[in-house]
Amino acid sequence: MRCERCDQADRLPVRRAKVAEKQGRVAVVLGVPMEECPACGERWLDWDVARRLDDLLTELLAAGAEVATRHFDGTSEAA
Numbered sequence: 001m002r003c004e005r006c007d008q009a010d011r012l013p014v015r016r017a018k019v020a021e022k023q024g025r026v027a028v029v030l031g032v033p034m035e036e037c038p039a040c041g042e043r044w045l046d047w048d049v050a051r052r053l054d055d056l057l058t059e060l061l062a063a064g065a066e067v068a069t070r071h072f073d074g075t076s077e078a079a
């Protein structure tokens, strides 16, 4: 699908890490599926992905570790 932001390239499916920070704690979710424009770098998340990502980040931040990491597909990893 053409990027509607820059109109220079097609959006590509990629996997990227997403990071959230709250009160000095950092949560990282790896391998989040999304689309990205290789020209301008704009990213798009599906609604379902965004909702699950939000749940994961909230869960990680609530766990109490200074840095918490997990993979979007479900395997937790020690940071």
Ligand SMILES: [Zn+2]
Pocket: 003, 004, 005, 006, 007, 008, 009, 037, 038, 039, 040, 041, 042
């Ligand atoms: Zn673009």
